[in-house]
Amino acid sequence: MAELQTHSAHAVPMNLLEAVNRALARAMAEDDSVVLLGEDIGTNGGVFRATEGLKQQFGCRRVMDTPLAENLIAGLAVGMASQGLKPVAEIQFMGFIYAALEQILSHAARLRNRTRGRLSCPLVIRAPYGGGIHAPEHHSESTEALFAHIPGLRVVMPSSPARAHGLLLAAIQCPDPVIFLEPKRLYRLKRLPVVADGDPLPLDTCFTLRTGDDLTLISWGAAIHETLGAADQLAADGINAEVIDVACLNPLDRDTLVASVSRTGRAVIVHEAPGHGGMGAEIAATLANQALLHLRAPVERVTGYDCPMPYFQLEQHYLPDEERIVAAAKRTLAY
């Protein structure tokens, strides 16, 4: 379990997007082998501006606008990484990442293993994920379970500017392939303090954002925002919820989750992705297996529905909101 340091003498307020940008700039300044590639990331600075100014700062040899082909971007990154570069590839939206799946699943995830460590694949693939910004169809997916299911990958989903900064630094330094999914709904939501010269954050640890004894709320990425809001609502009713940001979905820090739920006896898992086969199911199974005798109620899940992310006129009904989380928490408490 890692506690967060969000207040520091060196902390500067920035939003999540700026934190990503600063982490990229710092990683590139510190290590010549870090290169960026993707569509529109150069002169345009990315469609969300995550790479703004980096081409000007580091040149077009290190910030590469690629042809429009996600599979190519991933394949290029695998090839570069196999020879010791540290490519950070941007997929413009998570809904476009599927063209790159074969490279990520069949090659990036397996290269180290199948060469007995002779070659490795230290790449990062960044993709903005999730709904809530009224984007067109195929722009708002949250299918992290696809990647979390694949051995050899690391899957990271930050939920605040500080964690985006620290986890991205760690992802770039990591010798393993990392899928780094950025909650675009939180990109510009608010500015929070980030220690720009701070340390990378661990990639195998949950973050406990709030302590409490009555139940454990477990979430990650953008849904942390509603989860914290629900915890506030519960607190107003005198219910103290522990809130855990899983942040790293693979490898999963089961110990922190089991320890918390063993203490509180109740768990609600919140995620934006469809529930069926989602990461919530994995966590619920872990709790059933390792904390069964401490559980005082069935583990609840509050998730997206088992359908594609709807067009944006319905997306607010799809996304878990504070009311659904509070209701699940109260069902758990009343059990």
Place this chain on the structure above:
Amino acid sequence: MRTDHDNRRVAGYKTMALIRHFDKKAVNLQRTGRLGTYASCLGAEAIGTAAGLALTRDDYFVPYYRDHATLYLRGVPLHQILQYWGGDERGNAFPADSDARRDLPYCVPIATQLTQAAGIASAAKLRHEHAAVLATCGDGATSRGDFYETLNVAGVWQLPLVVLINNNQWAISVPRGLQTACASLADKAVAAGIPGVQVDGNDLDALLEVLDDALERARAGKGATLIEAISYRLSDHTTADDASRYRKASDLHRAWQNEPVRRLRDTLAEAGLWDAQRETDWQQQCERTVEEAIDTYLNLPPAPATDMLDYLYAELPAALRDQRSALAAVDQEVRHG
């Protein structure tokens, strides 16, 4: 007096003969249950050998699954090639001091190695290396997006990349004519704005000339080349395939008249560079070399079960410690019977 060129041709022939012998033995091993499914390189010996001879130690090789000759010339021992096809991932741990030390392992998914080769070429270019990347594929691979995406970016970024197609006429059972309507596979380079060259894939001399030129062009920073080497797959697709279901015996018979090993041997003999005695001696040497490789392969200690987790991440994540312990217990049981 023998020239360097003559020596190279003779070395090429020796490799081709050795690999043909190896290939036959590998198929036999599979038939007798001592190797897994194996992809034969029968008929592709000239292509694989020319590639191996044309590459330098500083170059990178990105193979597909029929490139046994090239990997052998890059310094991968024959017993490791058997290990790979025998289901032992240690076959991909190419020797650290060999030319293959940075090469990618065999690629089984079709054409996916090509985009990776473009990434390696990008890395080489970024570092101002005097090196080329050679990636190979079959004719079926030219139907895949990876193939087009690779040529496209190689053209735009002027990558030091050579893509070598082994056009052996068959993508498992689908003949070249049902695979693509392009007049020649080399023509596919046109859309990428890079040169496309067609060459006789059964002619070692022609292959060497074309590969030497393309690789030197790449090393000199002049960009990528697509080479279509026309050959014929004399084997089944793999040992799991039966080509008699879809291929005419008369076509196969005709293809054998032009096969690369005998063709080069006859050419060398005509030039006074080879004779019957040398052939007998070399065939005996091939037999010894391959038998030694088989012996080494069959007598390797089994890989520990923990291997399946130990190389997955740079360090074993805490989340996997229990699973590793379970595998370590399996190893313990195996050791103590």
